[in-house]
Amino acid sequence: MEFRIMGALSIRDGAEDRTPTAPKHRDLLAMFALNARRPLTVERLRQLLWPLEEGDRSDSLIRGYVGRLRQLIGQDVITTVSGTYTLAIDDDQLDVGRFRRLIQEGLSGRDSGKLREALDLWRGPVLADVDPDARRWAETGRLREELEELRLLALERRIELDLEAGRHRELLSEVRMLVAQHPLWQRFRGQFMLALYRSGRRVEALAAYTALRDELDGGHAIEPDPELQLLYHRMLHDDVMLHVSAGPPVLLPRDVAHFTGRADLLDQVFSGLVVVHGPAGVGKSALAVHAAWRHRERFPDGILYADLRETTRPGAILEDFLRWLGCPAQAVPASEGRRQRLLRTYTANRRMLVVLDDATDESQVRPLLTSCPTVITSRSALGGLTGAVRLPLGVLDDGEARDLLVKLIGEERADDGGVRELMRFCGGLPIALRIAGSRLATRPGWTPGYLAGLLEDERVRLDRLHSGDQTIRSVYAVGYEGLPVPARRMTRLLGALSAPDVADWAVQVFGDQADALVDAGLLEAHTVDVAGQVRYRMHDLTRLYARERLVEEEGVHAVREALARLQAVVIARVQASRFPLVSGEPSMRGFVTGDIKESVEWLVAERAFLSALVGDLYGAGLDEGAWRLAHLLGPFLERRRFLDDWRPVAETGLAAARRTGDARAEALLLRDQGDLYRAEGRWAEALDLLTRALGVFTGPGTSSGKEAAQVRRRIGQVHLEQGHLDEAERQLTSSLRAFGGGRAGAEAQQALGAVLRRAGRPGEAADRLTAAAGLFDDRGDRHRHADTLLELAEARLAQRRVPDARDCAQRARSIAVRLGDRLLDAHALLALARVNRAEGDREAARKLAEDAFKIFDGIADEPGRATALDLLAALI
Numbered sequence: 001m002e003f004r005i006m007g008a009l010s011i012r013d014g015a016e017d018r019t020p021t022a023p024k025h026r027d028l029l030a031m032f033a034l035n036a037r038r039p040l041t042v043e044r045l046r047q048l049l050w051p052l053e054e055g056d057r058s059d060s061l062i063r064g065y066v067g068r069l070r071q072l073i074g075q076d077v078i079t080t081v082s083g084t085y086t087l088a089i090d091d092d093q094l095d096v097g098r099f100r101r102l103i104q105e106g107l108s109g110r111d112s113g114k115l116r117e118a119l120d121l122w123r124g125p126v127l128a129d130v131d132p133d134a135r136r137w138a139e140t141g142r143l144r145e146e147l148e149e150l151r152l153l154a155l156e157r158r159i160e161l162d163l164e165a166g167r168h169r170e171l172l173s174e175v176r177m178l179v180a181q182h183p184l185w186q187r188f189r190g191q192f193m194l195a196l197y198r199s200g201r202r203v204e205a206l207a208a209y210t211a212l213r214d215e216l217d218g219g220h221a222i223e224p225d226p227e228l229q230l231l232y233h234r235m236l237h238d239d240v241m242l243h244v245s246a247g248p249p250v251l252l253p254r255d256v257a258h259f260t261g262r263a264d265l266l267d268q269v270f271s272g273l274v275v276v277h278g279p280a281g282v283g284k285s286a287l288a289v290h291a292a293w294r295h296r297e298r299f300p301d302g303i304l305y306a307d308l309r310e311t312t313r314p315g316a317i318l319e320d321f322l323r324w325l326g327c328p329a330q331a332v333p334a335s336e337g338r339r340q341r342l343l344r345t346y347t348a349n350r351r352m353l354v355v356l357d358d359a360t361d362e363s364q365v366r367p368l369l370t371s372c373p374t375v376i377t378s379r380s381a382l383g384g385l386t387g388a389v390r391l392p393l394g395v396l397d398d399g400e401a402r403d404l405l406v407k408l409i410g411e412e413r414a415d416d417g418g419v420r421e422l423m424r425f426c427g428g429l430p431i432a433l434r435i436a437g438s439r440l441a442t443r444p445g446w447t448p449g450y451l452a453g454l455l456e457d458e459r460v461r462l463d464r465l466h467s468g469d470q471t472i473r474s475v476y477a478v479g480y481e482g483l484p485v486p487a488r489r490m491t492r493l494l495g496a497l498s499a500p501d502v503a504d505w506a507v508q509v510f511g512d513q514a515d516a517l518v519d520a521g522l523l524e525a526h527t528v529d530v531a532g533q534v535r536y537r538m539h540d541l542t543r544l545y546a547r548e549r550l551v552e553e554e555g556v557h558a559v560r561e562a563l564a565r566l567q568a569v570v571i572a573r574v575q576a577s578r579f580p581l582v583s584g585e586p587s588m589r590g591f592v593t594g595d596i597k598e599s600v601e602w603l604v605a606e607r608a609f610l611s612a613l614v615g616d617l618y619g620a621g622l623d624e625g626a627w628r629l630a631h632l633l634g635p636f637l638e639r640r641r642f643l644d645d646w647r648p649v650a651e652t653g654l655a656a657a658r659r660t661g662d663a664r665a666e667a668l669l670l671r672d673q674g675d676l677y678r679a680e681g682r683w684a685e686a687l688d689l690l691t692r693a694l695g696v697f698t699g700p701g702t703s704s705g706k707e708a709a710q711v712r713r714r715i716g717q718v719h720l721e722q723g724h725l726d727e728a729e730r731q732l733t734s735s736l737r738a739f740g741g742g743r744a745g746a747e748a749q750q751a752l753g754a755v756l757r758r759a760g761r762p763g764e765a766a767d768r769l770t771a772a773a774g775l776f777d778d779r780g781d782r783h784r785h786a787d788t789l790l791e792l793a794e795a796r797l798a799q800r801r802v803p804d805a806r807d808c809a810q811r812a813r814s815i816a817v818r819l820g821d822r823l824l825d826a827h828a829l830l831a832l833a834r835v836n837r838a839e840g841d842r843e844a845a846r847k848l849a850e851d852a853f854k855i856f857d858g859i860a861d862e863p864g865r866a867t868a869l870d871l872l873a874a875l876i
Contacts, residue, residue, distance in 0.1 A: 001073065004095045005033045006147065007123025009130050011073055018072050024049060025072070028065050030130045032078065032087035034139045036094055039084035051136055095121050099147065103154045110300045112165075115158040122151055156187050163191060164248075168198040179208070183215065190228050197235050197242060205235055226345075234328045242326075248302030249324040252355065255293040256286040258407035260430075261400035262393075266291045270298070270353070270373050271389050277381045278393035279539060280521035281431035281475040284377040285357050287393065292355055292375070299373075301350035306368070309358045309478065314367035318343055321368075340367050347372050360482065361519075379479060379521025395428030395539070404430065408437025409448070418448030425455040426465075427540045431475055438467035462544055476545040479520035487513035491522055492553065494538055495546025496562040496620075499612035501526065503533040503605065505573075509566050522546070529605035560620040567617060567625040574610065574632045577602050600820065603636045611645045618656045626656035627665050634672040638679055639783060641823055641861055650676050664707075667696035671711055678718060681863065687718050709738035713748050720755050728755045746775035750788045753795065762798035769795055786815040786824055793831045797838055806835045826855035826864055833871060846875045 001018075004010040009030055011018045020026050031040070031048045040048075042059050049065075050057060066085055070078050079088045091097030099121045106114030125134075126143045134141040155178065162171055175192040182188055189212050196205035209224070209232045216222050223229065234242055262283070269276065269291040276284045292303055304324065306317045318339035319332050325346045333339050347354075347370040354374040359365050362384040365376055376382065381390055396404065401423045406414045426432035436455075440446055454464045465472040480491060490511035494502070507514045507523075514536060517523035526537045538546070550558045577599035603610075610633055617626035630653020637646035650673045657665035670693040677686035690711050697708035716731035732752040739745035753768035769792040776785035789812040796805035813828035833848035849871045856864030 001077065001089070001093060002095070003033055003036075003089060003093055004123065005030065005126050006095050006099065006121060007125070007128050009033075009127060020069065020072050022068075024065055025069055026130055028069055029073075030127050031137075032069075032085075033094065034127075034137065034143065036087045036089055036097075039081065039086045041084050045085070048137065095123075096126070096143070096147065100150065103150050106154065107157055109297065110157075110161060112158050112161040115154045115161075118154055119151065119158065152182070152185065156191070159188075159191050163194055163198075168195040171195045172199060183212075186212070186225050186228050189224075190231050193231060193235065194242070202235060202238070206232065209235075230327070230331070233331060234326065237328050237330050239326075239328045248300065248352075250296070250303045251305040251324065252292055252303050253289055253305070256290045258404060259286060259290040260404040260407060261396050262287050265391055265393070266294060268389070268391055269375050270295060272373060273369065273385065273388045274373075274375050274391060275382050275385060275388045276375065276377045276391045276393055277379065278521070279524050280379060280479050280542065281429050281472070281539075282393050282395060282521075283430035284379075284393050286430065288355050288357065288375045288377050292353055299351055299353040301352045303353045303355065305355045305357065307357050308360065308364050312360075312364065314364060315339060317368060322346065336367060343368075344370050380519035396430060396433070397428065398423060401426070401428050401433055404433050405437050405448070408434065409440045413440065413448065415448060418450070418452050421452035422448050422455070425452060425461065429539060429541060431470075432465055432472055432541055435465050435467045435470050435472060438470065442467065458544055462541070462548060465541070472541055473545060476522065476542060479522050480545070480549065483516055483520055483522075484513075486511055487516040487520070488549075490514075491517055491546050492550035492558070493562045493565075494523070495543050495548070495550045496559045496616065497538075497566075497609075497612070498543070498616055499609040501535045501537040502609055503529065503531075503535055505533065506566065506570075506609065507536055509569055510562070531602045531605040533605060535605075560622065563613075563616055563620045563622055564625075566613075567622060567629075570610070570613060571625065571629055571632065574603075574629065577636075600636075600640075604640070607637075607642060607645060611649050614649050614652050618652050623656040623660045627653045627660065627669055629653070630656070631665075631668055631672055634675060638675055639821075639823075641679070641859060643676070643679060646676050646679075663696050663699075667693045667707070670696070671714065674711075674714060678714065678721070681721075683718050683722050687715065690715050690718065705738055706744060709735040709748070710744060712738075713744075713751055716755070717751050720751070720758065725755055725759045729759070743775070743779055743781060746772045746779075746781075746788075747784065749775070750784065750791065753788075754791050757791070757795045757798060762795045766792060766795040766799065782815050782819060783821070783824065786812040786819075786828070789815075790827055790831050793835065797834060800838075802835060802838045805838070806832070809835055822855050822859060823861060823864070826852045826861075826868075829855070830868060830871060833875075837871075837875065842875050846872065849875065 001011065001013045004012070009019060009026055011020075011029070020029055027049055028045070031045065042062050045062050045066075046057055049062070066078060077088060079086050091101065099118050102114045102118035102121075105111060106118060126147060127140050131137055131140045134144060159171060159175060162168075171191070172195050175188060175195055178185070178188045179192045189208060193205040193208050196202075196208065209228065212228075213224055216224060224232075265276075265287060268274070269288060276288055278284055289305075292299075292305075296303070302324075304321050306320070308317075311317055311320075315336040318336065321343055322332050322339065323329065325343075327342065327346065333342060350372070352372045354368065354370065354372050356365050356368055356374065356376045359376050359378040359380075359382065361380065362382050365374075365382070365385070368374075376385075376388075381392070382388065395401075402414075402419055405419055405422060422436050423433070426436055436451060440448065440451060451464075455461050462471075462473055480488060483491065490507075490513040493510040494507070494517075504514065514523060514525070518525055518536075522538065522542055524537045524539075525534055527535050529535050547559065550562070610629065614626050614630045614633070617623075617629065630649045633649055634646065637643070637649065650669070654666070654669040654673055657669040670689050674686045674689035674693065677683075677689060694708055694711040694715065697711060712731045712735040716728045716735060719725070719728035719731060729752065732748055732755060736745060736748040736752060739748055749768045749772035753765045753772060755765075756762075756768060757765035769788055773785055773788040773792060776782075776788055789808045793805045793808035793812070796802070796808060809828060809831035813825060813832065816824035816828050829848045829852035833845040833852065836842075836845035836848060849868055853865060853868035853872065856868055
């Protein structure tokens with residue numbers, strides 16, 4: 001059922017007219033329509049039906065009118081609740097409700113169809129036949145004013161859209177009539193002028209403006225609105241942009257084909273002032289442009305775009321924006337400050353987006369900021385723009401990288417092996433992936449695997465990452481060439497490193513220019529590590545470009561010189577952290593660490609960097625530094641069970657030592673390799689390497705008695721693990737005689753104690769272990785002190801001295817917790833579990849063993865996992 005109150009009162013149910021004819025019934029229906037969905041009491045209806053008449057009307061009379069009206073329009077249309085009556089209809093059943101909704105939708109979406117549909121509902125002033133002079137009810141007058149304003153606004157916007165669509169000639173008669181009806185409505189006047197101007201009637205258009213100006217000046221002593229004045233001046237100067245309606249300016253580049261990923265960021269781009277920042281080639285511009293096209297309907301008044309690399313002067317961009325927004329060339333101010341103010345005026349009431357692409361610093365963008373949502377892309381975070389929302393952009397993850405390649409080359413060509421290799425060489429960098437995909441797309445005979453093979457050689461990878469005029473070098477050249485000389489030098493030197501990231505102290509060795517490189521998109525400050533250091537990351541392709549620049553600008557020797565510059569600093573730092581960790585000896589001066597835990601944290605943070613540096617030094621021919629660094633890292637990597645890192649470090653260190661021709665260095669690295677094999681449980685191979693190392697230390701021309709004794713201790717420990725207890729005891733006893741006291745002697749005592757315990761001589765074992773624990777404690781070697789306490793706890797259990805065993809295990813765990821050593825903590829938990837089992841508390845023992853298993857499992861320590869599982873099985 002449709003209720004109409006705009007114009008004459010009417011109710012229609014499909015083709016049937018149900019409009020009442022009796023005057024009071026019509027009045028009653030009008031009241032209900034004006035108050036749709038509002039409960040009305042009988043008293044209120046009495047006041048509304050007879051607002052200006054005296055006399056007493058009974059409740060039954062009013063109820064009778066309601067009953068008759070129900071018979072006409074339906075019993076359920078007027079409901080009764082608690083003595084009140086309500087016209088229960090939806091908004092769309094009342095023409096006023098539909099009119100409001102359609103205008104709102106048409107205005108918000110610039111939909112001329114909705115606006116035309118709303119205007120077609122207009123049949124005249126509200127209740128024109130029931131309350132013609134709007135004197136009976138106050139609601140009538142208020143509603144008429146509201147709807148007339150809405151009608152004129154809808155007309156104004158619909159005409160604006162028609163003008164944009166080029167229907168200026170068809171509009172002339174309609175707009176002329178509106179100007180006559182509303183001579184002071186300046187938007188209609190401007191639309192009439194524009195329709196005349198585009199119809200080739202420029203003189204009449206100017207005359208229409210003059211007529212309004214004279215009327216305002218004579219009758220009101222005011223000038224036309226600034227917007228209308230500007231239109232007049234543009235017509236006066238015959239601005240060519242007025243001749244054809246191109247619609248709102250949309251200056252965006254073409255949308256990015258096959259845009260992939262970033263789903264979580266696409267809707268965040270338009271939260272006021274936004275800075276999308278990240279390294280070179282990571283897809284900042286692509287995100288901004290794609291997001292703008294995707295949400296184009298949110299900005300009906302246009303999208304302004306400027307590439308700030310092409311036009312660096314804000315004044316030129318301001319002029320360009322003003323011209324696109326309709327400002328005549330003659331009206332563009334000369335000064336940049338006045339251009340800024342005029343741009344802010346032009347954009348103040350418009351729903352526009354501004355995209356400022358590839359900004360280098362804040363000074364470029366500040367003059368271009370308006371009240372409109374603004375998206376800025378930059379390699380820098382532009383920290384000086386207070387209040388900006390910052391969206392950091394990184395490389396694509398593996399899934400997104402594969403999706404992008406598949407979109408570019410087609411699923412049928414995307415064999416997983418070749419695609420995975422391409423993804424690895426491109427490092428998730430969108431520009432590199434697009435170049436690779438483009439090369440394949442233009443060469444149907446190539447497979448991803450074939451292109452990956454071309455990119456495998458680092459020395460030519462940048463040469464082969466090109467497609468047409470797209471090159472990866474050009475992406476980096478923009479940032480590099482814009483750097484000051486010291487920062488360019490630092491970029492080149494960092495190219496000598498292959499590590500995935502470097503800490504602030506290492507960056508400073510090459511210069512104090514990290515911030516400049518970050519702003520240029522060549523370096524990324526991506527995290528603060530466990531040692532509290534800022535870590536910087538350089539993408540693999542950026543590193544190749546930096547190394548290329550280093551060799552081209554400084555010669556092939558420059559890589560070696562850069563690494564030699566870093567080598568001395570690194571070895572001093574590692575020594576400073578290594579010695580308190582493995583020996584308890586005083587730290588070297590220069591890089592003192594306050595605590596063993598601090599030393600461990602620093603080594604953990606630098607593990608990947610130091611491991612990669614061993615290879616870098618070896619590759620540059622710095623063999624002395626390579627083997628020394630590898631040797632220094634061994635005890636730490638062994639202690640923390642970083643076996644995957646230790647393996648290449650040990651192998652490279654041994655190769656470097658052999659290349660120097662230094663027999664002692666080779667023997668030390670053979671010993672280190674033997675330690676690695678011991679940690680991996682490769683007993684036969686460990687014994688072979690240690691025996692070879694012992695041969696060097698005991699050979700002619702050497703005076704390495706203590707070094708030979710260290711190797712014998714290790715050989716003894718291998719025999720212990722193999723169950724050769726007699727040979728283990730012999731080797732360790734020999735080692736102990738060579739050491740006497742000191743740290744090395746304590747290590748031999750500890751190993752001998754372990755042999756004696758397993759040989760079923762717990763009393764002798766406890767004596768040896770007690771002596772070793774005291775020596776380690778005196779020298780501050782807390783790791784080995786804890787190791788010895790755990791071994792002593794086992795000896796005490798064998799002696800059935802359970803309280804003493806608990807004391808040893810608890811002291812060992814206390815040390816492990818203070819050191820933050822999870823592996824040591826897991827072994828201490830196992831020792832405590834055995835103590836609890838000996839005390840008869842199997843439930844507590846099971847809980848401790850489960851906790852130990854979780855730690856072993858988390859750090860992938862297979863021997864520890866197996867030991868914990870064995871203990872848990874015994875506790876069932």
